[in-house]
Amino acid sequence: MKIKDFAVERYFARYEFTTQYLLSSSDCDGYAMQDVLDLASDKEQNSWNELTLGYTETIGSDPLRAAIQTHYQTIQMDEIVVASPGEANFILMNVLLEKGDEVVCMLPSYQSLYQVAKDLGCAIVPWKPSEEAGKWDFNITDLKKLISDKTKLIVVNFPHNPTGYSPTLSEYRELIELASHHNITVFSDEMYRFLTRPDAPDLPAMCDLYDNCVSLWGTSKTFGLAGLRIGWITSKNKELLKKVEKFKDYLSICNSAPSEILATIALNNMDSLLQPNLTKIIDNCAHFAAFHQRHEQLISFHPPVSGSTAFVRLNMPETALHFAEKLVKDTGIMLLPGELFEYGQAHTRIGFGRKNMPEILEIFEEFLFQYNS
Ligand SMILES: Cc1ncc(COP(=O)(O)O)c(C=O)c1O
Known part of the structure; x- marks a missing residue:
């Protein structure tokens, strides 16, 4: 059986381990192995x-x-x-x-x-x-x-x-x-x-x-x-x-x-591992909501009901893919554009499971100010 390339995974393969900031990951930061072993009976x-x-x-x-x-x-x-x-x-x-x-x-x-x-x-x-x-x-x-x-x-x-x-x-x-x-x-x-x-x-x-x-x-x-x-x-x-x-x-x-x-x-x-993840996602979501309020003309954001991601609309004069390429080149921030989900050219995924999200948003914000001027 021949199978088409997995677009999201191929895009991750390009940037995940070479760029500095991941703003679209769907997973939470990986725990240390010792954190798990410390829980063992x-x-x-x-x-x-x-x-x-x-x-x-x-x-x-x-x-x-x-x-x-x-x-x-x-x-x-x-x-x-x-x-x-x-x-x-x-x-x-x-x-x-x-x-x-x-x-x-x-x-x-x-x-x-x-x-x-x-x-x-x-x-x-x-x-x-x-x-x-x-x-x-x-x-x-x-x-x-x-x-x-x-x-x-x-x-x-x-x-x-x-x-x-x-x-x-x-x-x-x-x-x-x-x-x-x-x-x-x-x-x-x-x-x-x-x-x-x-x-x-x-x-x-x-x-x-x-x-x-x-x-x-x-x-x-x-x-x-x-x-x-x-x-x-x-x-x-x-x-x-x-x-x-x-x-x-x-x-x-x-x-x-x-x-x-x-x-x-x-x-x-489960709870010992789940609760810190959930807290991080909720806190990051609040950070992103505040960030979004400052950039409402450029980004439409519906807070997720559950899960670790949101799919936001970019109100930009260029495609999401072009924007994402520009962003990663200029700042090291990787976004997953909607094209990779075969869902138009206007959206991007945001992931809330990484602890450095506030830092990434500061850099993203600076980029947006310049982008807008
Ligand atoms: C909805 C969904 N199903 C399955 C998977 C595959 O999980 P894993 O990456 O652990 O193989 C993913 C990974 O992102 C996912 O988002």
Whole structure:
């Protein structure tokens, strides 16, 4: 299978490790390994000390799946398969979809959520948001109109990257009822789970509410542990999970042994890692809101409902891509322009998970003053 370049990842490859300031990252600063080890129980510390670096179990170790299970209401140990998030997504699309299927997917979106399906020969039906009344909104009435007899899969991602959209609980249930009524599988990307502002509801994992659903979550965003490369899918559809497990034999085969132990510790101590991330996101969002007030003519900003990102509109006389290129060249600040999300030429993603955001905004502000004069 030939697959199109992953635009956001290619752009990151160009700048992430060479430029000084990242203003569009979706993850939070990575924790030090020692921060995680400091949280370990005696048993976990022993596992770490005695760790051997052989192959591990394809579906994930028992202690890791047991730790994952505690974060779901109904999911059993044999309803979990561990893999890196991108790998899980790639496998799932491959085992679930056939050429000619229709896949409804939110757009803009993390590219792999629709690109793998597209390159398998499926037709992608985009579920687009409106940007009115000061917020992003993915409307369920719009979604209803996109469903046909050929719809094989609905792909959603709440909290949503990049817009920060999240539905209310009743909208979430309405979506599930719609999928259930048509007996359509839902792939629910929950990578930003629990990165929820105090005034927004924490949505239950969709796999706990709908049997014909596969939920994806991992350590990269919620936990600030992207370097572990650990994610997992959870589903009541054990037959599907078995197919995923068998496909994985052709990819990583199994997970990194050190990462499995560190992920287990993290999952068993979620709040200690999550709360500082959440505080940072909320503080940075407030910083950005103040910054935005000073530049309202140039930037339209809808604060995210949840998640770690916002998708802001740039009211500039040039495309977002040109602007981003100029900015990174002049200041070392990297922005991800909307072109990389195949969503016009006017938007850019802002990420709130990095502690140096106030410093970056000062430099950005100076640039804007000069840009405007
Ligand atoms: C919505 C979404 N899903 C999946 C992923 C993949 O996660 P990871 O980078 O840990 O592979 C990302 C990463 O940005 C994402 O934003």
